[in-house]
Amino acid sequence: MAYRETEKMRQRKALAREKIINCTYECVAEGGFRSARITRIAGLAEVATGTIYRHFESREDLFAEVFQLATQKEVDKVAEALNTSGDAAARLEAALRQFAGRALRGPVMAWSLLAEPVDPKVEEERLAYRKAYASLFEKTIREGITEGCFPDQNAQQSSTCLVGAIAESLVGPLSLTQPNRENEDNDPLVDAIIRFCMQGLTGTRR
Amino acid sequence: MAYRETEKMRQRKALAREKIINCTYECVAEGGFRSARITRIAGLAEVATGTIYRHFESREDLFAEVFQLATQKEVDKVAEALNTSGDAAARLEAALRQFAGRALRGPVMAWSLLAEPVDPKVEEERLAYRKAYASLFEKTIREGITEGCFPDQNAQQSSTCLVGAIAESLVGPLSLTQPNRENEDNDPLVDAIIRFCMQGLTGTRR
DNA sequence: ACAAAGAATGAATAATGATTCACTACTTAT
DNA sequence: ATAAGTAGTGAATCATTATTCATTCTTTGT
Missing domain, CATH: 1.10.10.60 (Homeodomain-like)
Structure with missing residues (x-):
């Protein structure tokens, strides 16, 4: 040999x-x-x-691996934000901000991870990705219900609405067609989204 | 001749x-x-x-035309629901129910219209479609603000969140994996979504 | 230096699917 | 009936890309 x-x-x-x-x-x-x-x-x-x-093995496999990698990064960031101190509402808000901020900084990647249909293997990964988010949010919503800062509700359904509202606002076609405003101040946009989401959860104006 | x-x-x-x-x-x-x-x-x-x-002319053109046709049907239904009597909140709720109900009855079509990326020509149509919805919802939200049943808010942003929350819940990948429960009672699902959306708008538990 | 094994190459292949176009069939007016 | 014009046909073409594989290049152990 x-x-x-x-x-x-x-x-x-x-x-x-x-x-x-x-x-x-x-x-x-x-x-x-x-x-x-x-x-x-x-x-x-x-x-x-x-x-x-x-x-x-194939293009699909390569993509699936890249998807996983990108995904892990995003989910970790959100999980991290959920682990800060404060009540469930505050932690959730921080996480939503993290989510929104990252998506705005990399809109194409965000779109690819959230919405772009690719092929079955990537779609499978995306499912796991969404589930990961849903689970994270859901868990915190439940904690919030226990803590008393959220009213009783279908936590799973609410978390889905959260992801949807954010995704639509950030990577929907309306936002992608607009010129890519690199260093523009997106805070008002994020604030409006967060307000809607938090109200949706709490049923409380703040 | x-x-x-x-x-x-x-x-x-x-x-x-x-x-x-x-x-x-x-x-x-x-x-x-x-x-x-x-x-x-x-x-x-x-x-x-x-x-x-x-x-x-081409596949794209055919698709664009079919998209328009399908779209018109949907938007008309929602517009119709928005024209019933009642305050802005009641009308909007009726419209959201209409939207959700139709999407649940034709999930693939709903997904195609709302989310499936196809080609530039169809994408252009989708833009118009989303704008049509956004404008309808937005207008009603504004009316609601004037009427006093919604607090002051970014109406455009809120309408985007509405569409996102519903779309994600109904035609998002998570909902598509679940077995297609044809004639199951989807009312609880729709109720949960509507509640989240109406709370998001009003900031009021009901 | 040599040979064995693996790694890298990239032109050729294969698969998919929209689109074309030479031809046939049908409609109409005279 | 005939001729002119239009519609319909579908096999062949074209375009696009992922994937293969015969060949060349590198690395390693003796």
Whole structure:
């Protein structure tokens, strides 16, 4: 036996793999999954198209992995915001702000994760993604009901409404057509959304 | 001049055109625009694929027209509900119920109209569709503010949240995975959504 | 230096599906 | 009946891209 995979090679391969993932991420952030061509990704990563298939079973699989990666980042941020101190309402509000803020900073990625239909494998991941959000929100809503800061309600349904209201406001076609106002002050927009959401939960004007 | 289009022919053509539109509608209601193949549509309509191109410039154009048709139906229903008697809150609630009820009865079509990304021409139509809803809701919210049954708020933003909350709950990926409960009683679901939405608008528990 | 094994390459292939167009069939007016 | 014009046909074409695989290049152990 002349050649045996060595540590050095393992690392080099891992690096190439990572580079492909990063370049895919970049492509997706630019124009979504559907417009991310294998040739473009290969070009960015400075490898041949065939090489991508050495590291990933298929385009779908590559996308599913990139989706998971991107997703994890987002969900972690929201979970983090939910772990701050304060009552359930305050924590939820912080989380919604986190969600909205990140989506506004990367609208194409947000759209890809929330709404863009891609293929069954990615769709499966998206399901998990939405469920992760729903569960996080739902749990906090329940805590809020126990704490007494939210009235009794269908926590699961409410969390779905939350995600929907935010997603629609932030990545709906109306917001995407408007010129990409990079460093514009989006606080009033976020404030209006948050107000609607918190009122929807609490039934209390503030 | 030997042949000149006669009334009879005009009607026959119009009929064929209409049949194509109806069959396209059927395909879309089944699986959305993306999976509606020209061949399938032609098959259903009992014409050759080429015939479709005698009546429509392109697939995109055909879809845009079908979208418009479907859209008009939906918006009209909501507008109708908004024209009943009662205060703004009552009328809006009736409209939301109409919206939700129709979406539940035709979830794939609702998804196609609200969320499925297709192509630029259809996307343009969707924009008009969303604007139509937004304007209807927005107008009523404004009336409600004047009437005093809603507190002052960003009416446009609130209407977007309304659409989002409903869409997510009814046609979002989470709801689509659940078994298609044909004739199940969806009232509790709709009630929960409506409650969230009305609270979001009024900031009042009821 | 050599050979074995694996990795990378990218042109060729394959699959999908919209669209075209040369042709046939039908309608109409004379 | 005939000719001119229009509608309908559907197999062939074209366009787009993911994927393959025969070949070339690298790495490793002896």
